[in-house]
Amino acid sequence: MLIDSHCHLDRLKAAPDQPTLELILANAKARGVDYMLCVNVRQQGFESMRDKVAGFEQVFLSSGVHPLDVKEGLDVEQIRRFAMEPKVVAIGETGLDYFYADETKSLQQQCFEQQIALAVEVNKPLIVHTRDAREDTINMLKTGQAEKVGGVLHCFTENWEMAKAAIDLGFYISVSGIVTFKNAGELRTVIRKVPKERLLVETDSPYLAPIPHRGQENQPAYVRDVAEFVAELRGERYEDLAQYTSENFFNLFKDAARLIGR
Template sequence: MIFETHAHYDDEAFNDDREELIDSFSKEGIGCVVNIGASLESSRASLALAEKYPFIYAAIGVHPSETAELTEENFTWLKENAINPKVVAIGEIGLDYYWDTPDRDIQKRWFLQQMELAKEVNLPAVIHSRDAAEDTLRMIQSSNLASVGGIIHCFSYSKEMAKAYIDMGFYLGIGGVLTFKNAKKLKEVVEYAPMESLVLETDSPYLAPEPNRGKRNSSLNLTYVAQKIAEIKGLDYETVLKVTEQNARAVYRIIEK
C-alpha cells in the first residue's frame, strides 16, 4: 500500500469532492494518509479528519508563514491536543525566508517552541524549510530535535544538506517536484540517498507531478513519484512502495494493523 506522509485535505480545494476522493483511496492502493496542519485552524481540521477516517492521521503545528497568529495563550491548544492518539507529529513547522513576513525572529521563536513541544510529547516533527537551509539545520542541531526525529518536507536542498539530515536520522519527503524536468538537484539527492531515508508525499493540493503538473494534486498521483524514484534508483516499483511505507510507519510510529 502507498503511505502518503504529507497532504492537506482540509484545504478548500477539496470542498466539492473531499469525501468522494478520500473514499476512493483504499481501492486505489492508498493505505495511510497523514494530514498536516499549517495553522491552528488547519490543525483543528486535520484532527477532525483523522477522527473521522481510521486510515487518516494528523500532524498539528503552525507553518512559519502563519506564526504571527501564535500567542502563549493559543499555543496551549497545541499542547493539549498533541497527546491525542491520532496525532502522530508536530508540523508543519520550520522557517520560510521566501516571503518577508512574518519577521524572521518571530519564525525562529515559534519554530524553537514547537520543536520543544515535539520533544516534550515525544513526537516526530514535520519540517518546512524554504530559502533557509543554514538556519533550519543549525536550529535543529542546537535543539537536539534528532532525539524525536522527523521528516524534512519537500526536500529541496543539496546532497550535502541531505547527508547532514540523514546522518541525524531524519527522513526526506519526496513529492511531485521529482518528476519535473528542471529538478536536477533533487534527482541527484534521490540517487544519493538510501531508500531507507525516503518517504512519499504530495503536499496536496499543491505540487502535482508530471503529467498533471499545474492541476490539483492528490495522493492518487503518488504512483508517478514512486515510479520516478524506482527509475532513478534502478529498483522495481513495488520495492519503492514497500520501503517507503516501512519508513513512514517508522517515523510516525504507526503499527500496521
C-alpha cells in the same frame, strides 16, 4: 501498500464540480495508497481539519504551525493539547521559510524553537518545512536536540549537503511531485543519493501535482505517480520502493504504527 506521508486534505476544494473527500480517498485506495498523514499548518485550523477527516481510519494527523502562518506567535499550550489527541502522530509542519517571508525571520526562529522543544517533550517526530534557510534549520534542530525524536524534511528541494546533515541527525527526506518537473535536475541528483532507509514520498496535496497531472488539484492518489517516477529514477522496482517507504513511515511515526497494530 503505499503511504502519502504529507497532504492537506482539509485544503482540497469544496465545490459542486469537485469530487467528495470520500471519492478522493477511494481513488487513493484504488491506486494502492492505504494511509496518509494530514498535516496541520494553522494555529486555529486543527479542529476543522480533524473534524473533516474524522471518519477515515486511514488518515493520521499532526499538530503544529507553518512558518508562513506564525503571524504573532504561538499558543504552545493549544498545540500541546491537540498533540495529545489519539490520531496525532507528529508535531508540525514547522520550520523556516526565508524565501517568502524573510522579514519574519526572527519570529519564525522563535516559533520553530518552541515546536522543536514541544516535540521533544511529547516524544513525537517533527515535520519540517525549510526553504532558503539551510544553515539555520540544521543548526536549530541540533541545538534543540531534535535527534531525540527525529522527523522529516518534507517536500525536499534543497541540496545534498543539507539532506546529508539531516540524515545524520536521524531525519528522513520526503520527496514530492516536484521531482517530476523538468527543472528538477539537482533535486533528482539528491534523491538518487538518499539511502532507502531514509526516504519517504508525499503529495503535499492539494499543491504541486506531479506530471502527468500538472495544472490539476493534487490528491493522495497521485503519490503513486511520484513513487513510480522515483523508483525509475533510482533504478528500483516500484513494488520495492512502495514497501520500504511504507516501512520508513511507520518507523518514523511510531504512534501511527501503534494505531493500526503494527
